Amino acid sequence: MTIIHILPLISMFFVLFFGLFVFFRNWRSYLNFIFMAFTIVNAIWFFGTFMIFRGTDVLFWDKFVYCGVVFIPSIVYHFGVILTKQAKKYQLYIILGYVISTIFLILNVFTTHFVDDVWHYTWGSHSQARFFHHVFLVFFATYLALFYSLVIAYYRSTDSAEDRSRTRYVLLSFFFLTLGAVGFFPAYGVSIYPIAYFSGLLFSVTAGYAIMRYDFLGVRDFTYQILIIFINIIAVAQIITSRTQTEYLGQGIFALLIMLLSYVLLKNMSHEYQQKKQLIKVRNELARANMELKKLDASKSEFISIASHQLRTPLTAIKGYISLILEGAYGQNADRTQDALNKIFMANERLIQLVEDMLNLTRIESGRLEYKMEDGVRIEDIINEIKDVFTLRAQEKQLEFIIALPEKPLPAITADKMKLREVVSNVIDNAMKYTAEGFVRVSAEDRDGIVRIVVEDSGMGISPESLKTLFTKFSRGTDSTKTYTDGTGLGLYVGKNLIESQGGRIYAESDGVGKGTRFIIEMPVTR
Numbered sequence: 341m342t343i344i345h346i347l348p349l350i351s352m353f354f355v356l357f358f359g360l361f362v363f364f365r366n367w368r369s370y371l372n373f374i375f376m377a378f379t380i381v382n383a384i385w386f387f388g389t390f391m392i393f394r395g396t397d398v399l400f401w402d403k404f405v406y407c408g409v410v411f412i413p414s415i416v417y418h419f420g421v422i423l424t425k426q427a428k429k430y431q432l433y434i435i436l437g438y439v440i441s442t443i444f445l446i447l448n449v450f451t452t453h454f455v456d457d458v459w460h461y462t463w464g465s466h467s468q469a470r471f472f473h474h475v476f477l478v479f480f481a482t483y484l485a486l487f488y489s490l491v492i493a494y495y496r497s498t499d500s501a502e503d504r505s506r507t508r509y510v511l512l513s514f515f516f517l518t519l520g521a522v523g524f525f526p527a528y529g530v531s532i533y534p535i536a537y538f539s540g541l542l543f544s545v546t547a548g549y550a551i552m553r554y555d556f557l558g559v560r561d562f563t564y565q566i567l568i569i570f571i572n573i574i575a576v577a578q579i580i581t582s583r584t585q586t587e588y589l590g591q592g593i594f595a596l597l598i599m600l601l602s603y604v605l606l607k608n609m610s611h612e613y614q615q616k617k618q619l620i621k622v623r624n625e626l627a628r629a630n631m632e633l634k635k636l637d638a639s640k641s642e643f644i645s646i647a648s649h650q651l652r653t654p655l656t657a658i659k660g661y662i663s664l665i666l667e668g669a670y671g672q673n674a675d676r677t678q679d680a681l682n683k684i685f686m687a688n689e690r691l692i693q694l695v696e697d698m699l700n701l702t703r704i705e706s707g708r709l710e711y712k713m714e715d716g717v718r719i720e721d722i723i724n725e726i727k728d729v730f731t732l733r734a735q736e737k738q739l740e741f742i743i744a745l746p747e748k749p750l751p752a753i754t755a756d757k758m759k760l761r762e763v764v765s766n767v768i769d770n771a772m773k774y775t776a777e778g779f780v781r782v783s784a785e786d787r788d789g790i791v792r793i794v795v796e797d798s799g800m801g802i803s804p805e806s807l808k809t810l811f812t813k814f815s816r817g818t819d820s821t822k823t824y825t826d827g828t829g830l831g832l833y834v835g836k837n838l839i840e841s842q843g844g845r846i847y848a849e850s851d852g853v854g855k856g857t858r859f860i861i862e863m864p865v866t867r
Contacts, residue, residue, distance in 0.1 A: 347538070348393070352386035355543070371422045378415045382517070382543075384408030389523075392465060398458045402467040403448055406455065410444040410476065413483035420487040423510065424494040433486070436489050436810070440479055447472045459526065466526035473527060474759065484518060488821055509546060516542035522613065638849045655692050662688060678679075696762075698830065711756040711841060713867055718726035719750050719784045719791050722761045730768050730780075737772060750786050751865040755842050760863070763835040767795045767859045770831065774857075776801030786865070793861040802850040810848055811836040 359379025363372050388405035392398050414437030421430045448454040454476070455467035488511070495507040520539035525532045576595055662685045666678070727743055734741035771780045778798030785792050802810065813833045832846075839846045844863040850856065 348386040348389040352383045352390065355386065357385035359383075365608045370799065371419070374415065374422055378412075378419060381408035381411045381415060384518070385412075395465070399456075399463040399467050400460075402455060406448045407445060410448060411438075411441045413480045417483045417487045417490075420490045424490050430490075435735060437483055444472065444476050444479070455527065459529060461526060461531040464526075468529070469524075469527040477524065480521070487514070506598070513543050514548035515544055549655070571622075594865065654841065655695060658687050659692060660684070694830075709837075709841070711759065713754055713755055713842070715754050716752045717755045717757050718752055719793060719863075720745050722757065722764055723782060723784065723793075725798050726761065726768070730772065731767075733769075733772055734780065735859060737775075738773060739772065739777070742745045742779060742781040744781060744783040746785060750784055750791055751789075753791055753863045754866045755844075755863060756838075759838045760842070763838050763861065764795075766831045766835055767861065771795050771797040771857070771859070778856075789865045790862050791865060793863075795859045795861075796856065798856045800857075801853045801855040802848060803853050807848060807850060811846070 356379055359376040361566070362379075363376035366372050385405050385408045388401045388408070391401040392405070414434070417437055418434050421427050421434060427434070444454065451472075453470050454472045456470055457468045458465055458467055491507060491511055491514075495504055497513070498504055498507070517539050519535070519542070522532060522535060662681055666681055666685065723743060723745065731741055768780065768782060775797040776799065780798075781796045782793075783794045783796070785794075811832050812829065836846050839861060844861065846859070846861045849858040849860065
């Protein structure tokens with residue numbers, strides 16, 4: 341008996357072990373179950389072929405072979421449908437395939453209308469095809485064509501490079517197995533070298549490589565071990581088929597070297613496997629920790645939102661009453677009382693702005709911030725509406741407050757007027773906070789279809805390092821805390837989000853510390 345004769349037996353053990361191993365690595369996977377069923381019917385084919393080569397009851401063992409072969413088309417098609425995630429769409433074809441395979445099984449086992457008689461040829465023996473064998477070949481070709489059309493269509497439609505590479509290897513491995521169809525030739529009296537029995541080996545090696553490279557069916561880590569075992573089986577088989585002492589010695593030394601090399605590889609793989617287990621454990625722990633952090637962050641945002649809502653109502657009421665007192669609605673105030681009330685009013689304003697920033701922050705992070713976009717919004721109107729408030733602030737700080745608007749009306753823009761006004765007010769307010777003496781200048785211009793608002797001051801300026809993080813959450817300039825201690829670093833972060841969400845842009849420029857700052861807000865003109 342030569343290596344050709346025992347090759348089907350070797351292929352049977354490898355394919356069967358391969359299928360069972362894949363299944364038990366993830367027995368809940370439907371795809372893995374279908375793959376195992378596929379390897380079982382192929383194992384039946386290979387074992388029956390081995391028994392035929394032994395020359396014992398050829399007709400019986402050839403019928404045994406067909407007990408597995410008749411199910412190959414339906415299982416291959418079923419595998420393709422599951423792989424391409426179209427089981428519901430093609431469920432009827434799957435059921436029909438198994439029904440037809442079962443009919444052919446019955447015809448093969450209980451009648452002589454599938455195969456009968458035995459033909460002996462140069463390379464072995466084979467039963468002869470009858471009428472239903474011809475029909476089976478049509479079924480075989482049809483379902484394999486359907487399988488290839490499904491997988492090729494999936495290959496062309498997927499955008500994932502990894503999926504495309506994985507699918508290529510699936511097609512290649514099943515193509516090798518399809519070469520086994522050459523084994524039908526002797527059933528029609530065609531003498532051919534038994535290359536069909538290499539198909540199982542080629543399929544196993546190709547599928548194994550696909551698993552190793554792309555973790556196909558989820559067993560990549562252990563497939564190396566299977567291939568190493570298979571190589572050792574081949575090496576031992578070569579010794580068994582040796583005919584002379586020289587061949588025995590040569591094949592024995594070769595097999596010993598293979599075994600030693602396999603031992604080293606398996607030892608290294610075991611070490612790598614343990615390391616991988618530790619990495620997976622750490623990854624899972626980090627994933628759990630990340631989930632907890634996300635929950636905490638969501639809880640934090642929800643708490644801030646609720647607390648801010650609760651704070652805004654009493655603060656607004658306080659502001660209203662203080663305004664009435666300052667305006668003399670409750671009688672004239674003494675100078676000292678007036679000064680105290682002004683300080684209370686300003687402190688309350690800062691609290692209201694903080695609460696508003698915190699509310700906007702939670703809305704931005706949760707994606708719940710809504711915009712009321714309006715056409716025909718004019719920048720001049722926004723600046724004029726807030727001019728009086730900041731004129732008084734500038735007088736109190738003895739700053740020169742300059743409004744420089746062009747004589748020609750600026751083009752209208754599309755924006756949420758209230759939110760845009762809020763950002764412009766915040767930028768001017770910052771300029772006054774961080775300018776001890778000198779000026780704050782607000783200008784606007786139309787430049788190439790973009791309306792620009794520039795707020796320039798002669799204040800403390802910003803270092804290049806601080807400019808990089810100026811618009812990030814809770815960020816403040818390195819020297820800003822010395823000039824103004826009550827800031828939170830939220831205003832510019834919120835403002836950036838409000839402007840960019842409306843299709844605009846906000847940024848800052850400074851020549852350095854002590855050389856003033858320019859804040860630029862750009863909004864596209866309505867088309």
